[in-house]
Amino acid sequence: MSAEFAASLATLADLLRSARRVVVLTGAGMSAESGIPTFRDAQTGLWARFDPYVLASPEGFAQDPDTVWAWYEARRRQVMSAQPHAGHLALARLSALSRFDEFTVVTQNVDDLHERAGCTNVVHLHGSLFAPRCMACAAPHRLDAGAVEPERAPRIAPPVCQACGGRVRPGVVWFGESLPEHAWQLAMQAAARADVMLVVGTSSQVYPAAGLPVEVRQADGQVAVINPDPSLRVSPGELLLRATAGEAIPALLTELAG
Ligand code: APR
Numbered sequence: 001m002s003a004e005f006a007a008s009l010a011t012l013a014d015l016l017r018s019a020r021r022v023v024v025l026t027g028a029g030m031s032a033e034s035g036i037p038t039f040r041d042a043q044t045g046l047w048a049r050f051d052p053y054v055l056a057s058p059e060g061f062a063q064d065p066d067t068v069w070a071w072y073e074a075r076r077r078q079v080m081s082a083q084p085h086a087g088h089l090a091l092a093r094l095s096a097l098s099r100f101d102e103f104t105v106v107t108q109n110v111d112d113l114h115e116r117a118g119c120t121n122v123v124h125l126h127g128s129l130f131a132p133r134c135m136a137c138a139a140p141h142r143l144d145a146g147a148v149e150p151e152r153a154p155r156i157a158p159p160v161c162q163a164c165g166g167r168v169r170p171g172v173v174w175f176g177e178s179l180p181e182h183a184w185q186l187a188m189q190a191a192a193r194a195d196v197m198l199v200v201g202t203s204s205q206v207y208p209a210a211g212l213p214v215e216v217r218q219a220d221g222q223v224a225v226i227n228p229d230p231s232l233r234v235s236p237g238e239l240l241l242r243a244t245a246g247e248a249i250p251a252l253l254t255e256l257a258g
Contacts, residue, residue, distance in 0.1 A: 013258075023102075023106060030200050033244060055068050076143070084116050091117065095121070105123065110124070110126055110172045129172065141168040184208070187212060197216040197221055199225045230242070
């Protein structure tokens with residue numbers, strides 16, 4: 001453990017000892033150590049030739065629904081065969097500490113690893129792989145328990161809505177779409193009240209999620225960033241723990257217990 005990391009860890013632990021309300025903003029880097037590639041990692045395998053910005057868009061789905069549906073099914077399969085890592089588990093234990101009156105996990109991720117690790121207050125800003133819905137009547141669509149294995153070329157026709165016969169779409173927020181209003185309100189309220197915000201595993205390139213740390217600082221809350229990116233710079237006054245989620249969050253839990 002570097003002296004810089006140890007110092008930031010001790011400072012963050014002190015902040016959390018006096019904090020009552022905590023919010024954690026997570027991005028794709030939070031799931032990286034569970035084997036889920038981050039969004040900006042190069043697409044691999046079957047999907048290497050596709051542009052994720054096209055696949056994750058209303059236009060992409062309208063143009064080629066079978067390819068887009070197969071891509072999300074492949075991602076759902078990947079998540080179903082992944083496990084929460086030590087960072088997810090430590091975050092769940094942190095959230096359960098009686099010292100906190102409020103502990104909200106606001107995630108940009110569409111996987112369910114926070115929930116499977118035991119976090120109970122999770123806000124999904126960008127939707128979920130496990131919440132497809134009908135495009136016509138918005139009825140939730142119940143996915144088969146087992147993930148679909150796209151054996152053949154990555155094309156699977158999206159299901160048909162059992163309620164109205166409309167086309168079912170993935171339950172994620174696509175580029176150009178608005179965030180779910182209720183989720184955004186919950187995230188803004190948590191940020192406005194937070195004493196401390198942990199920002200874990202996000203490149204902070206996508207708004208409005210990337211603006212949440214500003215809300216915390218404007219309300220005199222403290223922001224700590226957990227990210228191994230050697231080139232990352234944080235805003236003045238923010239703490240940086242240059243480490244992975246799987247390294248930093250368990251270390252933070254240990255430091256707090258110390
Ligand atoms: N632990 C912590 N952080 C990590 C780890 C790790 N093990 N591995 C990578 N990271 C960091 C990277 O340094 C990067 O800053 O995670 C970040 C991942 O950034 P992105 O791939 O841009 O993912 P994210 O920030 O979640 O993207 C935000 O944009 O792509 C859309 O809707 C999509 O929700 C996504 C949003």
